[in-house]
Amino acid sequence: MAMNEYTIALAGNPNTGKSTLFNVLTGLRQHTGNWPGKTVVHAEGFFTYNNNRYRMIDLPGTYSLYSNSADEEVARDFIIFEKPDITIVVLDATALERNLNLALQVLEMTSNVIVCVNLMDEAKKKGIRIDTKKLAATLGVPVIPISARNKEGIDTLLKTIDSMVLGKIKTNPITVRYSPEIEQCIEKLIPRVKEVIGDAYPARWVALRLLDGDMSLLRAFQQQPLPSVKEVSIYACHGPAKSI
Numbered sequence: 001m002a003m004n005e006y007t008i009a010l011a012g013n014p015n016t017g018k019s020t021l022f023n024v025l026t027g028l029r030q031h032t033g034n035w036p037g038k039t040v041v042h043a044e045g046f047f048t049y050n051n052n053r054y055r056m057i058d059l060p061g062t063y064s065l066y067s068n069s070a071d072e073e074v075a076r077d078f079i080i081f082e083k084p085d086i087t088i089v090v091l092d093a094t095a096l097e098r099n100l101n102l103a104l105q106v107l108e109m110t111s112n113v114i115v116c117v118n119l120m121d122e123a124k125k126k127g128i129r130i131d132t133k134k135l136a137a138t139l140g141v142p143v144i145p146i147s148a149r150n151k152e153g154i155d156t157l158l159k160t161i162d163s164m165v166l167g168k169i170k171t172n173p174i175t176v177r178y179s180p181e182i183e184q185c186i187e188k189l190i191p192r193v194k195e196v197i198g199d200a201y202p203a204r205w206v207a208l209r210l211l212d213g214d215m216s217l218l219r220a221f222q223q224q225p226l227p228s229v230k231e232v233s234i235y236a237c238h239g240p241a242k243s244i
């Protein structure tokens, strides 16, 4: 029987152990180091588990997925346009608050997310305790504590990946709510966004990016085989125009 192939993207802040996890899962030797910005373009590797084949993409480490740098655009475009079956967000257990920012951004983009809280060994040494069950309930996606360097938690991660691609795990990602003014704009924009780009992209996230004036995202959309997104951008900048 032919194996199904699924794509998994690894996202996270710089230096959280993404490449270390990539190497553990794929058996490859993607270069790792303890300084930020190591993975510049994404690397690809493969592994099989429970009769499924997985293509892993090690995305560059970023603090956000707006359009501040080439790295952020690479990571953003992969998640939005390549639509990985699963995005694993790798967090540093010793800097959870800062790292969760990126996790929330990914959860606005896709619901197929597994959060890995890495460097649990370091957190333990520092006396940091993390209630991963509570975090999972709050975020609405699985949260797995791991130590990639010590290969701890990998079995649970693999089982969770397997359950997710088989549809046995239904996620319910938290929705970040903004000020009433912004929420009103989002509400107005969403139907227009859906009209232009259809259901293939997360409309709420696109609306938010438009409200932020993210021209780089518009350019990325214009390179996709889609109707022009000009109308939506005009709407985002000036409110409802007569011609729309």
Ligand SMILES: Nc1nc2c(ncn2[C@@H]2O[C@H](COP(=O)(O)OP(=O)(O)OP(=O)(O)O)[C@@H](O)[C@H]2O)c(=O)[nH]1
Pocket (backbone or CB within 6 Å): 012, 013, 014, 015, 016, 017, 018, 019, 020, 021, 031, 032, 033, 034, 035, 036, 037, 038, 039, 040, 060, 061, 062, 118, 119, 120, 121, 122, 146, 147, 148, 149, 150
């Ligand atoms: N103590 C400990 N160190 C880890 C663990 N996982 C990774 N590291 C170390 O953290 C450093 C960064 O790891 P990388 O895998 O290069 O991190 P990265 O997220 O790929 O970094 P960028 O590509 O720059 O975004 C390396 O020195 C790793 O050995 C872990 O579970 N525990």
Ligand SMILES: [Mg+2]
Pocket (backbone or CB within 6 Å): 018, 019, 020, 031, 032, 038, 039, 058, 061
């Ligand atoms: Mg890396």
